[in-house]
Amino acid sequence: xxxxxxxxxxVAGAVEQLDxxxxxxxxxxxxxxxxxxxxxxxxxxxxxxxxxxxLIGSVSAGGAVTFLDAGCGRGDMAVALARxxxxxxxxxxxxAVDASAAIAGLARERFGEEIEVRVDDLLxxxxxxxxxxxxxxxxxxxxxxxxxxxxALRELGRVARKGVVVxxxxxxxxxxxxxxxxxxxxxxxxxTRHDAVLxxxxxxxxxxxxxxxxxxGLRPRNVRGVLGYRVAIAAEAV
Numbered sequence: 001x002x003x004x005x006x007x008x009x010x011v012a013g014a015v016e017q018l019d020x021x022x023x024x025x026x027x028x029x030x031x032x033x034x035x036x037x038x039x040x041x042x043x044x045x046x047x048x049x050x051x052x053x054x055l056i057g058s059v060s061a062g063g064a065v066t067f068l069d070a071g072c073g074r075g076d077m078a079v080a081l082a083r084x085x086x087x088x089x090x091x092x093x094x095x096a097v098d099a100s101a102a103i104a105g106l107a108r109e110r111f112g113e114e115i116e117v118r119v120d121d122l123l124x125x126x127x128x129x130x131x132x133x134x135x136x137x138x139x140x141x142x143x144x145x146x147x148x149x150x151x152a153l154r155e156l157g158r159v160a161r162k163g164v165v166v167x168x169x170x171x172x173x174x175x176x177x178x179x180x181x182x183x184x185x186x187x188x189x190x191x192t193r194h195d196a197v198l199x200x201x202x203x204x205x206x207x208x209x210x211x212x213x214x215x216x217g218l219r220p221r222n223v224r225g226v227l228g229y230r231v232a233i234a235a236e237a238v
Contacts, residue, residue, distance in 0.1 A: 027191050
């Protein structure tokens with residue numbers, strides 16, 4: 001079988017339309033809504049919650065936990081973490097950051113005071129060392145070339161007391177097939193249709209993700225995958 005994603009090198013240097021300067025704000029908002037729906041329908045949100053649970057262990061009701069959602073988009077993952085923790089009686093604080101002021105504004109507008117939203121750069125977070133329990137990123141790392149991805153992981157490890165969760169696409173045939181299906185059947189948004197396939201082609205393999213995590217000085221504790229297209233790595237900060 002030729003020219004499938006797992007047999008091809010990662011596509012480098014291409015820019016997804018969601019990242020493009022001057023993108024239509026209405027289309028950006030719609031594409032972010034598509035990502036939220038995809039996370040819920042195809043278990044991406046569940047992967048992050050399970051990985052966070054793995055890292056924080058048993059915290060008694062009333063205990064305080066702090067999460068960072070880096071590259072938060074419209075905030076659906078941050079809110080899922082907040083609601084999951086609060087449903088278990090935890091005193092949860094969730095900080096969501098995005099490098100785009102426009103996208104951060106969408107998250108703030110949508111969820112109000114339920115989460116704290118800031119504009120911040122994942123490659124140089126304006127946060128003290130070990131200032132959150134768990135730092136997570138979802139569908140973010142594939143936007144970076146390897147050197148920047150490594151910097152991002154080191155930053156997440158720097159600010160996390162307990163560990164880091166990396167949830168991302170896996171470059172492979174099932175992911176590519178699913179991306180084509182999403183682009184054709186689930187949305188008419190041109191940004192989503194363009195970026196769905198490109199995201200898989202820019203994604204790292206599971207082995208490449210684990211190598212990046214290891215190079216960043218993090219220790220994988222648990223790796224969960226779903227449907228062959230997505231993986232979440234729960235890694236301890238050391």
